[in-house]
Amino acid sequence: MAQKPSIPKGTRDFDAAEVAKRSYIMDTIKQQFQLYGFQPIETPSFENSETLMGKYGDEGDRLIFKILNSGEFLSKVSDQDYDSKSEQTITPKISEKALRYDLTVPFARYVVQHQNEIEFPFKRYQIQPVWRADRPQKGRFREFFQCDADVVGSDSLFQEVEFVQLYDAVFSTLKLKGVTIKINNRKVLSGIAEVIGAQDKLIDFTVALDKLDKIGEEKVKDEMRSKGISDEGIEKLQPLFGLKGDFGTQIENLKSILSTSEIGLKGIEELEFINNAISTVKLKTAKLQLDVTLARGLNYYTGAIFEVSAPEGVKMGSIGGGGRYDDLTGIFGLKNMSGVGISFGLDRIYLVLEELNLFPETIADSTKVLFINFGKNEAMTCLKAVTKLRQAGIRAELYPDDAKMRKQMNHANRRNIPFVILVGEEEIKDEKFTLKNMVSGEQNKLSFSELQATLK
Numbered sequence: 001m002a003q004k005p006s007i008p009k010g011t012r013d014f015d016a017a018e019v020a021k022r023s024y025i026m027d028t029i030k031q032q033f034q035l036y037g038f039q040p041i042e043t044p045s046f047e048n049s050e051t052l053m054g055k056y057g058d059e060g061d062r063l064i065f066k067i068l069n070s071g072e073f074l075s076k077v078s079d080q081d082y083d084s085k086s087e088q089t090i091t092p093k094i095s096e097k098a099l100r101y102d103l104t105v106p107f108a109r110y111v112v113q114h115q116n117e118i119e120f121p122f123k124r125y126q127i128q129p130v131w132r133a134d135r136p137q138k139g140r141f142r143e144f145f146q147c148d149a150d151v152v153g154s155d156s157l158f159q160e161v162e163f164v165q166l167y168d169a170v171f172s173t174l175k176l177k178g179v180t181i182k183i184n185n186r187k188v189l190s191g192i193a194e195v196i197g198a199q200d201k202l203i204d205f206t207v208a209l210d211k212l213d214k215i216g217e218e219k220v221k222d223e224m225r226s227k228g229i230s231d232e233g234i235e236k237l238q239p240l241f242g243l244k245g246d247f248g249t250q251i252e253n254l255k256s257i258l259s260t261s262e263i264g265l266k267g268i269e270e271l272e273f274i275n276n277a278i279s280t281v282k283l284k285t286a287k288l289q290l291d292v293t294l295a296r297g298l299n300y301y302t303g304a305i306f307e308v309s310a311p312e313g314v315k316m317g318s319i320g321g322g323g324r325y326d327d328l329t330g331i332f333g334l335k336n337m338s339g340v341g342i343s344f345g346l347d348r349i350y351l352v353l354e355e356l357n358l359f360p361e362t363i364a365d366s367t368k369v370l371f372i373n374f375g376k377n378e379a380m381t382c383l384k385a386v387t388k389l390r391q392a393g394i395r396a397e398l399y400p401d402d403a404k405m406r407k408q409m410n411h412a413n414r415r416n417i418p419f420v421i422l423v424g425e426e427e428i429k430d431e432k433f434t435l436k437n438m439v440s441g442e443q444n445k446l447s448f449s450e451l452q453a454t455l456k
Helices: 016-035 057-062 079-084 087-094 104-113 158-173 186-195 199-209 217-226 231-236 247-257 262-281 328-332 346-355 376-391 405-414 425-430 448-455
Strands: 046-048 097-099 122-131 143-152 180-185 287-290 304-309 320-325 339-344 369-371 396-398 419-422 433-437 443-446
Touching: 016 122, 016 143, 016 158, 016 346, 046 104, 104 122, 104 143, 104 328, 143 158, 143 346, 158 180, 158 262, 158 304, 158 320, 158 339, 180 186, 180 262, 186 199, 186 247, 186 262, 199 217, 217 231, 247 262, 247 287, 262 287, 262 304, 369 376, 369 405, 376 396, 376 425, 376 448, 405 419, 433 448, 443 448
Parallel strands: 180 287, 369 396, 369 419
Antiparallel strands: 046 097, 122 143, 143 339, 180 304, 304 320, 320 339, 419 433, 433 443
């Protein structure tokens, strides 16, 4: 009995309509990346294990897909190692390669490996799949695409300004209005931790603060106390819990809170620069909003932090994010290489556009016209016409078999092909083509030039 086919959990098949919609998003992002001067690169789908392992923390390492060595992969494992059943001991001996977990670490490896060929500052974009051995659930997959853009070799804040503009340009082109680009700064968070005397608990403090809109003020305070943050320190945070108003108003309040923190004031200065620049050039549809609770992988970022939220009323997590990192390439020995980058969440953007019905109606259009096959002689005449139409950029097909007329017409209907062409003996004699509109049922006899003009 034949085995029923299946695909691994956390992966997906995409039909023609879905591929067309995904391509529409990726092409839009790619077009804007190129417009902003980013250059495309690609890296292998798998890397040496040593390149990836240890770069994402224990949790990240656990989610990396390891690739078994080819051949006798157990040959390097001694009986003693085998009996130990130690994952840390056995894995490096049976697996020397792994599927990439993200595009950032491979990019860091790329920059270091090709540093003598790269002109800095280097602006790169990359749109490729990544793999994570995560628990599949709605909106979370084991194989998915990342759409990243980064600049390395410059610590100028104009790069952050451009990324805000880039987000706005992409979402405006996709006609996704009402997007909010949230921004914060690692230095501001470090300054707050300094002011409340919790420098050594920066991660605990920010993880708790990040939950403010989910669990409320009192539970956030309880969590901070459980992490050893004093009541005196929490009391100093009180102005943060009620921090509201526009960008400028929040900045002024933050200056008061962080007046004794040099690093905090530096973060505020950077935020002010970005906001003033954006106010000067203006955004098309997106809104830039200061969010002091925003943390996003705090161990990784060193300056500005971005997160993009969908329009109000759409229940969806972030659809983009990124930030400034001061030592991306340091993990591979190239120090002091500052960078900043952002990413677009392709799958979530797809779901948002689908929910708001923002995909163009013609996006899934494939073949525009199908020639009905009445037999060998008629089909040969059709083939010549199909060839000329394709050369003119019109998507045309000839039904391959001289099947019953009804079968061929049903085929056109099921594929939503809007036109069919009938070429019989009479049409060949008159050098005409009978064009049928499959929606209205209207038929017209046309010369080839008339046919081409109509289909254009």
